[in-house]
Amino acid sequence: MVVKLPPEQIVIRPPVEAYSVLIPVTGGCSWNKCRFCGTYKGVYGASQDYAIRPLEDVLKDIDYYAKKNYDGFPVFLAGGNPTSAPTEYLVEIIKYIRQKLRNVQRVSSYAKALDILRKTDEELKKLADSGLDIVYMGLESGSSNILRIMKKGTNAESMIKAGKKVLNAGIKLSLYILLGLGGYKYSEEHVKETARVLTEINPTIFRFRTLNILPNTPLWDEWKSGEFKLLSPVENLKEEREIIANLGDNVTSQVFNDHVSNYCTIESSNIKEDRELFIKTLDAYINNPKIKNLPRKNLLRM
Numbered sequence: 419m420v421v422k423l424p425p426e427q428i429v430i431r432p433p434v435e436a437y438s439v440l441i442p443v444t445g446g447c448s449w450n451k452c453r454f455c456g457t458y459k460g461v462y463g464a465s466q467d468y469a470i471r472p473l474e475d476v477l478k479d480i481d482y483y484a485k486k487n488y489d490g491f492p493v494f495l496a497g498g499n500p501t502s503a504p505t506e507y508l509v510e511i512i513k514y515i516r517q518k519l520r521n522v523q524r525v526s527s528y529a530k531a532l533d534i535l536r537k538t539d540e541e542l543k544k545l546a547d548s549g550l551d552i553v554y555m556g557l558e559s560g561s562s563n564i565l566r567i568m569k570k571g572t573n574a575e576s577m578i579k580a581g582k583k584v585l586n587a588g589i590k591l592s593l594y595i596l597l598g599l600g601g602y603k604y605s606e607e608h609v610k611e612t613a614r615v616l617t618e619i620n621p622t623i624f625r626f627r628t629l630n631i632l633p634n635t636p637l638w639d640e641w642k643s644g645e646f647k648l649l650s651p652v653e654n655l656k657e658e659r660e661i662i663a664n665l666g667d668n669v670t671s672q673v674f675n676d677h678v679s680n681y682c683t684i685e686s687s688n689i690k691e692d693r694e695l696f697i698k699t700l701d702a703y704i705n706n707p708k709i710k711n712l713p714r715k716n717l718l719r720m
């Protein structure tokens with residue numbers, strides 16, 4: 419039996435927001451069709467429909483944390499895509515956070531490229547001015563072909579446009595790259611196009627994740643039937659190496675492997691400065707016989 423979670427129940431947050439004040443703003447995901455994603459689809463017996471929470475409920479949550487003196491913490495606006503909510507609604511929430519909680523280190527949220535594209539530059543500037551510091555966006559792949567196959571609902575050019583709009587508004591941008599998303603068949607395209615899109619955007623941060631396939635997702639059956647193949651640990655590391663090697667010289671992003679799904683933990687505060695060392699370190703992983711022989715495990719809990 420699948421239980422439906424109310425929108426105030428938080429399902430997921432980025433690892434970097436583990437010690438943040440989490441304020442649920444939206445429930446579920448307004449798209450919810452990506453073939454690799456089970457977050458809101460009842461994978462573990464609980465699903466969540468898309469909903470924007472009533473403003474007064476969100477403000478009450480902020481009052482709660484203010485009363486408990488949660489000052490000095492970062493604040494994460496939770497939900498699959500809070501940027502789908504009207505700009506005025508978000509501005510009111512962010513201003514209220516900044517008014518009620520002191521010394522808030524940052525205010526952040528997930529964002530979906532299409533929601534960003536629906537907002538005008540002025541609206542994004544308003545969000546930045548009210549104190550939205552950073553958004554986390556799933557690029558997953560720079561290949562329009564892979565994005566289409568995986569039903570991401572957007573293509574590379576829209577991702578580039580949305581990414582640039584965020585940065586131009588003065589909001590920091592953190593992108594997720596999903597290693598292995600093209601399987602063996604589209605691995606080369608995944609690498610080449612992802613490096614191209616990252617070069618075009620030059621995001622503040624990009625983060626690697628490794629594809630694991632969850633039950634109840636459309637990709638699960640394809641994987642089980644052998645139609646889709648998961649990359650081995652070393653092949654995932656090679657994809658990461660090649661993405662870094664193919665970046666343009668203009669890319670100054672911070673880079674993280676900060677997820678349980680990753681096969682390495684390398685990070686950089688500026689990939690332009692660290693590129694050579696980053697690649698050398700990845701090569702050391704790739705050529706390590708222990709890593710070469712590491713069996714591929716599909717994580718069901720992350």
Ligand code: SF4
Nearest residue numbers: 447450451452455498
């Ligand atoms: S990956 Fe993101 S946009 Fe796609 S269904 Fe999952 S939450 Fe929604």
